[in-house]
Amino acid sequence: MRAKLPxxxxxxxxxSFHRASRGKSALADDQLHEHHGGNVVKKAxxxxxxxxxxxxxxxxxxxxxxxVGVVGRRSELFPELQEEIPTRVYFKRxxxxxxxxxxxxxxxxIREMGGVDVIVISSGVGFINPELNWEQEEETIDVNVSxxxxxxxxxxxxxxxxxxxxxxxxxxxxxxxxxxDSPAYxxxxxxxxxxxxxxxxxxxxxxxxxxxxxxxxxxVDTAMAKGDGLFWVAPPEKAARQIFKAIRNxxxxxxxxxxxxxxAWLLKAMPDRMxxxxxxxx
Numbered sequence: 001m002r003a004k005l006p007x008x009x010x011x012x013x014x015x016s017f018h019r020a021s022r023g024k025s026a027l028a029d030d031q032l033h034e035h036h037g038g039n040v041v042k043k044a045x046x047x048x049x050x051x052x053x054x055x056x057x058x059x060x061x062x063x064x065x066x067x068v069g070v071v072g073r074r075s076e077l078f079p080e081l082q083e084e085i086p087t088r089v090y091f092k093r094x095x096x097x098x099x100x101x102x103x104x105x106x107x108x109x110i111r112e113m114g115g116v117d118v119i120v121i122s123s124g125v126g127f128i129n130p131e132l133n134w135e136q137e138e139e140t141i142d143v144n145v146s147x148x149x150x151x152x153x154x155x156x157x158x159x160x161x162x163x164x165x166x167x168x169x170x171x172x173x174x175x176x177x178x179x180x181d182s183p184a185y186x187x188x189x190x191x192x193x194x195x196x197x198x199x200x201x202x203x204x205x206x207x208x209x210x211x212x213x214x215x216x217x218x219x220v221d222t223a224m225a226k227g228d229g230l231f232w233v234a235p236p237e238k239a240a241r242q243i244f245k246a247i248r249n250x251x252x253x254x255x256x257x258x259x260x261x262x263x264a265w266l267l268k269a270m271p272d273r274m275x276x277x278x279x280x281x282x
Contacts, residue, residue: 043116045069045109047096047151048123050077053170053217056240057120062087064244069109069116071123096123096147097139106154118247119155120168121148126185137184144188149195156199159210166211168247169196173216173260176267177275189216200252211250215243218260 044061048054050072061068062085070081075093082089092109096102110116125143127136152167159165174182175189193214200212219233234257246254255261267275 041067043067043113044118045116046120047071050074053236053240054122056236060240060244069113097142099146099150103150103154110158118166121151122170128181130181140184140188145191164209168213171216173218213251214253217256
């Protein structure tokens with residue numbers, strides 16, 4: 001039974017991701033900080049903040065004294081989010097898939113806020129796509145790869161110009177291995193994790209203290225995780241709290257929730273032949 005335990009856990013994990021993927025989910029220092037009553041207020045931008053993890057992170061950042069810039073494609077949700085946050089919020093409608101426009105608009109938001117300390121890239125989409133429908137593959141690449149890269153590019157250049165800061169990318173545990181049912185999604189998240197590692201190396205070479213954090217969530221109760229038979233599904237509030245803790249502690253990498261480290265270890269350790277055999281029997 002012990003020998004079969006890794007295979008059983010992996011089957012549970014792959015089954016859960018198969019079901020979960022059925023839905024679509026996306027300056028100078030004196031200018032940089034606001035001062036209230038003698039206290040320095042840091043600033044953060046959350047990209048993909050109108051729902052799910054991004055929305056909860058916006059709330060947590062403001063609860064911890066940050067001035068927050070909210071970026072999302074669905075601007076009709078901005079008033080609802082403002083009602084949940086008692087402090088001032090900067091809003092900017094950005095469709096990250098429209099990369100040239102998105103770059104201009106994110107630069108504009110950074111200027112409006114007088115610079116920022118932290119930029120979190122949480123936007124993303126995902127499809128179960130065994131038939132390789134090109135529209136779904138293309139949208140996944142446009143948002144999760146091209147859109148992510150455009151936003152990370154702006155973030156890195158801004159933080160280089162101010163001499164420090166923090167970039168956070170929301171990847172996925174799906175980044176660890178490929179998937180025959182959602183090849184573009186898993187590959188796109190592998191891109192996110194590798195790109196973040198590259199930015200971390202680049203900041204180190206430039207000797208600029210920019211922290212780069214790669215967050216790899218398991219299953220979180222959002223539009224991306226719906227279906228029967230899911231396990232270890234975290235409420236978005238819990239996931240966001242653990243992500244904020246990782247940001248506060250300047251972690252390079254974090255699994256969310258932490259128990260998903262077990263599945264990550266199994267996915268990394270499992271030989272290709274066993275992984276393929278397990279996947280073929282789902």
